[in-house]
Structures are given as structure tokens and as C-alpha cells.
Amino acid sequence: MPDVRTFVLVTDRPDRSAAIVTALREIGICDVVGPEETWRDRQELAGVVSDLTLSRPEADHCLRSLKRHLAGRNLPVICLLRRASQDALRHAKSLGATVCMPAYVPPETVAAALANQVGIIAGGAERAVVQGVARAGEALNGLLAEARAGQPVRMGAVEAGLGPILTAVQEGGLARWLDTVWTHDDATYQHCLLVAGLSAQFALHLGFRHDDQFRFVRAALIHDVGKARIPLEILNKPGRLDAGEMAVMRTHAAIGHAVLLAGGETDAMTLSVVRHHHEMLDGSGYPDGLSGDAIGDMVRLLTICDIYAALTERRPYKKPMPMADAMAILAGMDGKLEARLVQSFGEAMAATG
Numbered sequence: 399m400p401d402v403r404t405f406v407l408v409t410d411r412p413d414r415s416a417a418i419v420t421a422l423r424e425i426g427i428c429d430v431v432g433p434e435e436t437w438r439d440r441q442e443l444a445g446v447v448s449d450l451t452l453s454r455p456e457a458d459h460c461l462r463s464l465k466r467h468l469a470g471r472n473l474p475v476i477c478l479l480r481r482a483s484q485d486a487l488r489h490a491k492s493l494g495a496t497v498c499m500p501a502y503v504p505p506e507t508v509a510a511a512l513a514n515q516v517g518i519i520a521g522g523a524e525r526a527v528v529q530g531v532a533r534a535g536e537a538l539n540g541l542l543a544e545a546r547a548g549q550p551v552r553m554g555a556v557e558a559g560l561g562p563i564l565t566a567v568q569e570g571g572l573a574r575w576l577d578t579v580w581t582h583d584d585a586t587y588q589h590c591l592l593v594a595g596l597s598a599q600f601a602l603h604l605g606f607r608h609d610d611q612f613r614f615v616r617a618a619l620i621h622d623v624g625k626a627r628i629p630l631e632i633l634n635k636p637g638r639l640d641a642g643e644m645a646v647m648r649t650h651a652a653i654g655h656a657v658l659l660a661g662g663e664t665d666a667m668t669l670s671v672v673r674h675h676h677e678m679l680d681g682s683g684y685p686d687g688l689s690g691d692a693i694g695d696m697v698r699l700l701t702i703c704d705i706y707a708a709l710t711e712r713r714p715y716k717k718p719m720p721m722a723d724a725m726a727i728l729a730g731m732d733g734k735l736e737a738r739l740v741q742s743f744g745e746a747m748a749a750t751g
């Protein structure tokens with residue numbers, strides 16, 4: 399008999415739970431309970447999705463009780479956060495949340511994240527995306543860990559993550575890729591995977607040759623490897639950086655370039671993308687203040703993907719910027735970015751489902 403898993407959706411607004419239940423029933427049995435659930439007879443549970451207002455005492459009590467009854471089980475608990483704040487995120491983690499997502503994410507993404515946590519292979523397009531994010535994420539984490547530890551980076555390990563990114567974006571669509579990546583808490587991880595997905599879509603849209611698609615996505619995935627050497631209190635600071643912190647942050651481009659050189663990287667385009675992705679056509683960028691023709695085409699393309707990813711990143715504690723607003727900001731950067739390429743990027747984004 400196939401192994402059917404049982405999930406529980408615990409919610410205090412059952413009127414809005416139908417769509418989540420439908421998505422969860424794609425991956426197993428789903429019971430819907432309220433915050434009065436005691437969890438006493440739930441030893442067979444495979445995972446929980448909480449759609450509770452965590453500031454309410456009954457929600458807090460309910461999730462503490464879940465944690466107590468299923469202690470030591472490593473049970474996936476996905477918390478949908480209704481309030482966007484760092485405190486809400488910390489509170490949810492303290493109550494046993496293994497993944498936190500803003501409450502507005504599509505139900506299919508919640509189900510895909512849960513499926514991923516319990517090791518279920520989801521169907522077709524979802525599977526391509528969940529696997530693509532997992533493989534690319536592994537490759538990226540390995541690279542960042544080596545760079546952080548001051549070890550030579552092994553680019554061979556990164557190659558394994560590139561095919562799955564292109565497959566995921568082609569088969570699952572960029573929108574699914576973005577929805578999945580946006581749920582990740584770690585800012586650098588989320589950012590690099592966003593840029594990689596956007597670059598894959600851009601390369602496919604521009605009709606790059608197969609090997610050029612790989613080279614471009616490879617450069618995109620690793621473009622911020624230098625951030626592995628930036629102190630976490632600066633890297634993950636929620637508010638604006640002061641001038642001193644900004645100066646430290648800006649060193650990541652030259653550091654990344656040095657890290658790759660030390661690791662034996664020889665591809666000139668990749669080295670250029672990593673060092674120059676913050677240069678602007680009018681010479682106002684860093685680290686070298688390059689302008690005009692000194693900035694190569696691939697760097698220009700990557701810079702557009704990079705800025706778009708930064709504008710549209712999602713953190714549980716802030717409101718996301720609508721994609722149209724991000725495109726308007728890019729279009730307003732005429733003189734810094736190549737207008738023709740920004741337009742082409744907009745077409746690539748519009749072409750995605």
C-alpha cells in the first residue's frame with residue numbers, strides 16, 4: 399500500500415482555508431482543526447501548516463502544546479505569518495516553526511514547501527522547481543561555506559546546480575521559481591537563487607546558445623560569493639546601512655573576484671560579472687567606477703537581474719514590492735542601465751507564466 403501521509407491545517411479562519419486544503423490534499427490527507435486542538439491523538443502526523451494569528455493567546459497555547467506532544471519528532475511546521483515583522487518571525491520560530499512564509503503566498507507553494515520538508519516528490523512542474531531550488535541551493539551553500547571558511551572554492555560542485563535551474567525555469571516557469579525561492583529566510587541565499595532564476599529566464603528569452611545559458615546562469619548563481627566574507631550583522635541588517643557599513647558591504651564585489659581567482663576560475667566573463675555587477679554605465683558604480691563600453695554585455699544583463707531581484711526580494715517582515723513597480727524603477731535608471739536591455743528584460747518577465 400502506498401505510504402499516505404497525514405497533514406493538519408490548524409487555522410482560526412476556516413472560511414479561508416479551502417484553497418490550502420485543496421493544495422495539501424495533492425500531497426496527502428489533510429485534516430482541518432482550530433486552535434483548540436490538543437494534539438493528543440496525532441502521533442501519526444507528517445506535518446502541520448499553521449494559519450493562526452500568533453499574537454492571540456489561544457494560538458500561542460496551541461502551538462506550544464503541539465511542540466510538547468510531538469517533541470523530538472522533527473515535525474515540519476509551516477507557519478503562515480499574517481503580521482510582517484522580525485518579532486513575528488522570531489515568535490513563530492520559538493513556537494516550533496520550521497519554515498515561515500507570509501500568509502499571502504500561493505497555496506501550491508505552501509504545499510510544495512511541506513512536500514519538500516517531508517521528502518515527497520511533488521508532481522511535474524512543481525517537482526522540477528522544488529528539485530531545482532534544492533540542487534541549486536546545495537551548490538550555492540557549499541560555495542558560500544568554502545568562501546566563508548577561507549578555503550579554495552570548488553567550482554565543480556557548482557556545475558551540478560545549473561542544469562536544474564534552467565530545467566526548473568523552463569518546465570515549472572519563472573513565477574513558480576520565484577514563489578519558491580521567496581519563502582527562504584536567508585537573505586543571501588534567497589537573493590542569489592532569485593538572480594539565478596531571473597538570469598535563466600533572461601537567457602532563454604534572448605535565445606542564448608545552450609553553453610552560454612549555462613555560463614550566464616553560473617555567473618548569476620555565484621555573483622555575490624564575496625558576501626560570504628561580509629560580517630552577518632551588516633549583511634542581514636534589516637534597516638538601512640550607514641556609510642561605514644555600506645563601504646564594508648561594497649567590498650563584496652572585489653572580494654568575490656579575488657575568491658574566484660584563488661579558486662582557479664579562468665572564465666573572463668564570470669570574473670567580470672562577479673567584480674563589476676555594481677558598475678553603472680554613467681560611471682557611478684563600484685568597485686572600479688567603470689563606464690560605457692568598459693562594461694561588457696553580460697555584466698549589463700546581470701546587473702539588471704540583480705537590481706530587479708533586490709527590489710522584489712521578500713522578507714517575512716516587510717511588504718513586497720509589486721513587480722510592475724520594480725520594472726518602473728529599472729526603466730527610470732536610464733543612463734545607468736542600458737534602456738534597450740531593460741526593455742528586453744521586461745519582455746522576458748512578461749513572457750513568463
Ligand SMILES: [Fe+2]
Binds near residue numbers: 621622650651675676
Ligand atoms: Fe552584489
Ligand SMILES: [Fe+2]
Binds near residue numbers: 589593621622704
Ligand atoms: Fe547581487
